[in-house]
Amino acid sequence: VKSTKFWVILLSALLVLSLGLAFLVLRGKGGTVAAVYQDGKLLRTIELSQVDEPYTFQVDGPAGANTVEVERGRIRVKHADCPDQVCVHQGWISTGVTPIVCLPNRLVIQLEGGGDAGIDGVSK
Amino acid sequence: MRKALGAVLACALLLGGCAAPAPEAHSSTLLAMDTVMEFTAYGERGGESVEAAKDTVRELEALLSVTGEGSEIYRANHGEAVKLSPMTADLLGEAMEACASTGGALDVTVYPVVRAWGFTTGNYQVPDQQTLSALLEQVDYTQVQVENAVLDLPEGVELDLGAAAKGYAGDRLMDLFRGYGVTSAMVTLGGNVQVLGAKPDGSAWRVAVQDPAGDGYAGVVRVTDKAVVTSGGYQRYFEKDGVRYSHIIDPATGYPAASGLTSVTIVCGSGVWADCLSTALFVMGKEKAAGYWRAQNGWLEGGFDFILLGEDGTVTITQGLEDSFSLYGDWSDHTLEVVRP
Numbered sequence: 001v002k003s004t005k006f007w008v009i010l011l012s013a014l015l016v017l018s019l020g021l022a023f024l025v026l027r028g029k030g031g032t033v034a035a036v037y038q039d040g041k042l043l044r045t046i047e048l049s050q051v052d053e054p055y056t057f058q059v060d061g062p063a064g065a066n067t068v069e070v071e072r073g074r075i076r077v078k079h080a081d082c083p084d085q086v087c088v089h090q091g092w093i094s095t096g097v098t099p100i101v102c103l104p105n106r107l108v109i110q111l112e113g114g115g116d117a118g119i120d121g122v123s124k
Numbered sequence: 125m126r127k128a129l130g131a132v133l134a135c136a137l138l139l140g141g142c143a144a145p146a147p148e149a150h151s152s153t154l155l156a157m158d159t160v161m162e163f164t165a166y167g168e169r170g171g172e173s174v175e176a177a178k179d180t181v182r183e184l185e186a187l188l189s190v191t192g193e194g195s196e197i198y199r200a201n202h203g204e205a206v207k208l209s210p211m212t213a214d215l216l217g218e219a220m221e222a223c224a225s226t227g228g229a230l231d232v233t234v235y236p237v238v239r240a241w242g243f244t245t246g247n248y249q250v251p252d253q254q255t256l257s258a259l260l261e262q263v264d265y266t267q268v269q270v271e272n273a274v275l276d277l278p279e280g281v282e283l284d285l286g287a288a289a290k291g292y293a294g295d296r297l298m299d300l301f302r303g304y305g306v307t308s309a310m311v312t313l314g315g316n317v318q319v320l321g322a323k324p325d326g327s328a329w330r331v332a333v334q335d336p337a338g339d340g341y342a343g344v345v346r347v348t349d350k351a352v353v354t355s356g357g358y359q360r361y362f363e364k365d366g367v368r369y370s371h372i373i374d375p376a377t378g379y380p381a382a383s384g385l386t387s388v389t390i391v392c393g394s395g396v397w398a399d400c401l402s403t404a405l406f407v408m409g410k411e412k413a414a415g416y417w418r419a420q421n422g423w424l425e426g427g428f429d430f431i432l433l434g435e436d437g438t439v440t441i442t443q444g445l446e447d448s449f450s451l452y453g454d455w456s457d458h459t460l461e462v463v464r465p
Contacts, residue, residue: 074339092339095332119344120323123352123389124315124334124359 032094034075036068037108048073048094048111061105068109075109077102095119147308147324150174156181157189157290159314165301166308166324173304177297177311184293187212190235190284191244196275197283201235205276211296213273215396219288222400223265225423226416230404231265231375235284241380243371248362250369256378263375291399294318294351298395315359318351318395332452333431336386341452342433345445351395355402356387356433374407383409384435391445392428405430410440414463417442 031049035042038059054071056078064081074094077087082104090100093111095118100109150170154161161181163174187209189195200206208216216232223230235244236259242248251259262280269276277283285292290313298320301309309320310329319329328346335342336358345352357370357380374381388406392398405413410432420427429444438459441449446462 076339094340118330119332119341120329121310121312121317121319121352122315122332122334122341123317123354124356 032073033112034070035110035112037110039106046070046075048075059105059107061102061107063102063104066102066105066107075111076100077107077109080105098122149324152178154178154181156185157293157313159290160312161314162312163297164310165304165306165320167306169304170306170309173301173306173309176300176304180296180300181293181313184211184289184296188215188285188289190286197285200275200277201282203279205274208270208273208275211292213270215285215288215292216268216270216275216283218292218394218396219285219400220265220268222288222397222404226401226404226408228265228375229407229412230287230400231263232283232285232287233263233265233268233281234373234375235282236280237263237373237375237378238284238371241369241371241373242362243360243373248364248369250364251378260375260378263378287403288396288400290314290316291351291353291395291397294395294399316351316353316395316399318398319347320349322348328448333389333433334387335455336433340454342387342455342458343431343439343449343451345389345391345431346448347391350391350393351398352389352391353395353398353402354387354389355406356385357381357406358386372403372406381407383407385409385432386435387433388413389431389433390428391430392424393426394424394428397424397428401428401430405432410434414440414442417463418465 031047034046034048036044038061043059049072051070051072054069056067056069059066059068066077067079069076069078074092076092077100080088080102082102087100087102093100095111147166148170149164149166151162151164152174163177165173187196190197192198196206196208196212219232223232237256238244240251240255240259267278267281268283294311294313294316297311298318301320307321308324311318317331322328328348330344330346331352332341333343333354336356355372357372360371361368370380372381383406385406388402390398390402408416413430413432417430429442431449432440438461439451440461440463442463451458451460
């Protein structure tokens, strides 16, 4: 009986420890990830800290094309065919505070993660 | 044995679960007061409270809009003696106090000058000196008198509470959230950020200060129960013949304030004061702003702190922010000065 109790305590201690460790490891991953959605569908994800050379890609939608530009740590809509240009004027984003939204093309670029760079609001 | 293991597993799950249940966030967005507003409140009645917040903002906008026919301010500006509603009277009282305490660096009657520059309509122009001199004669907040809650402006004097209205709205929203039993909330009213309590996990809110020259942030300040309001020439301006004219007008000269600052951020428990002082201290410039801060001597409950960004790239903060403010990203190597009492 005594040895059973020993194993139960050891195993439970290990279990709690590994759970805690997994929690820390999963949370602590630093990089900011840009998720590009259209009509709610995930088109691609970009690990922004891993971008070495700036590049652009195009997303086609009902109102034309959006040209998205990516650099290390940030992303923007460089060009849009839509009339209002709200997404272009928003410029670069590098945090998850405000996503880029292009309503005419139903495009959303949302940044996730970013570890302790987490910002809740911007005073401007 | 099996029973014991089950109990251990249940314990582990419970312990793991302890960190997880955060109160639900309720968010809402509203286009009002010429800007985008976002409200987030946490907890059981958060949803109700953000809906009520929209109504409060709409109500304030209807009372205060300088262009909205039928608003109390519009009517007062068009020759009517107006019986003020309690909220307008309250806000005007606070704004007038701010005008007086800043020696007119903030002046709620500067509106005709702002209009002459085209900042109210977007038809920008540089008014000639004669026009400005004539208009400046009517810029004097002491001419605004309220008796028995009736506002009767002298001929030619026009009132604009734009420098205070969003800040005041923030205060009213914090009250509203409290009334719903909400203990954690954040509102962004244009560039004004105001928070109630701390974040649901108990940590302070991290509010960034916009880099006036780019897309990033100059710094981050950690706050609870505070308004963080920024005024800067970069927010609205036009260029003519290679000169940049920004929308913050110095009531003393009638020209855009040229005080050597690119932005002023005020951190204060009162939203309306944060709003008023961000404009006033931008007009004052660094030396006068520091003097004003030192002289406050507790007239403002809880006091206030500031973050000044200079044209030369230096960042100046007051002592109260020493432990809660840090430069951000590219700005980390900028000079940081601390103003002490």
